[in-house]
Amino acid sequence: MSDPSSSAAAQLLYAPNVQHNTLTLTSIKFISSCFAGCVAGILGLTNLAGFGLFLISMLWAAFCVYVVCCKGKPGKYMPSAIGASVVAAGTGKGNKSGNGNGTGLMELLNPGTDNAFTFVLVWTLFYGIVHVYD
């Protein structure tokens, strides 16, 4: 027991709550990527401008979640990948830092492939409706 706080933090994550947080985060990302697609399509952005809008909107969504939902401490609400694997493997001896800063950032920032495809779909749909047809 070299670092009591870290191992304690790894065990204090309650799996159903973590799952619920992850689900909420996925929904937020999905909705924000949908709206980003709508905006990109209606504005008629093409090529890199559209993907840039997607990137900016995801960053903005992550920032909002960071400030509003996590109150600046994402590590308290979602485990980073290494923390999750430690909880799943049940060893309880992960090197997860328990200070609550910077641990959950990757989860906030990663948009996920599904949402990227959703963005492309909605973008194409609205671009087609607004700018290609009539």
Place this chain on the structure above:
Amino acid sequence: MSSPAVSLYLDPQIRDWVLFPITLVMILVGILRHYVVLLLQSSPKKLPKAAIREQRALARSQILRATSANSSIPPTFYRSISIHLAAAFDAGTYLKDGPPKGDAPSTPPNPMSDPAAMDGMMAGMKTQMVMMVPQMVIMGWINFFFQGFVLIKLPFPLTLGFKSMLQRGIETPDMDVRWVSSLSWYFLNFFGLNGLYRLILGSDNSAADSSQTMMASPFAGAGGQPGQPQDYVKLFKAEKDNLAFAEGTYSWMGDDVETRLLRKYGKL
């Protein structure tokens, strides 16, 4: 980045009778598939008491050693539980078929002969079929009715390699790759609707992971069903060793608690 010279004028009827129907049909078929899979799933069979005891003993030991580095169980109790479990694992008390007799080599049961495992495999196959068939049907439908014209323009450029795939059936060699046929719109829907299914059907729905299973080999999922027989004799032996290791890392969270408390309030 092509020149903005060419712009096609697409009939709004195409939008109303091809673009929207394909999207709507794909969403509805996804929802339908979810409920069909729910209907097909047979309720899990009741396990006999001995089998549950076997699994629970393993789970109990895993919980014990997962928390051993910062355990809330005092040392005496921890040791007694650990020793009791280790002895039981060693003797094979919790094994479903009783302690192993003699030292006959235990052979894992053949999954084909075990009816329970067979049922699990059949359920997996059924689920896979429900995943595959609607995709085939929709693809056939689109290929039959909506082939041979341009449906929509992608807002981003693609390389010429996509031309043969995305403009199949449209014999215009000079057209920009960004104009694509209805089959490409189908694929866009196919990959893009997963998030929507997750939102409206919940996280563990059976519609969303269709593309992932399609990407993998269609029958790969059938092999790794949870009904896989496990050799509990070996598992128990490994668990016994793990318990012994965990005992080495054990420490009680209440160690020196009085000193820590006094130090926290500055009395020491």
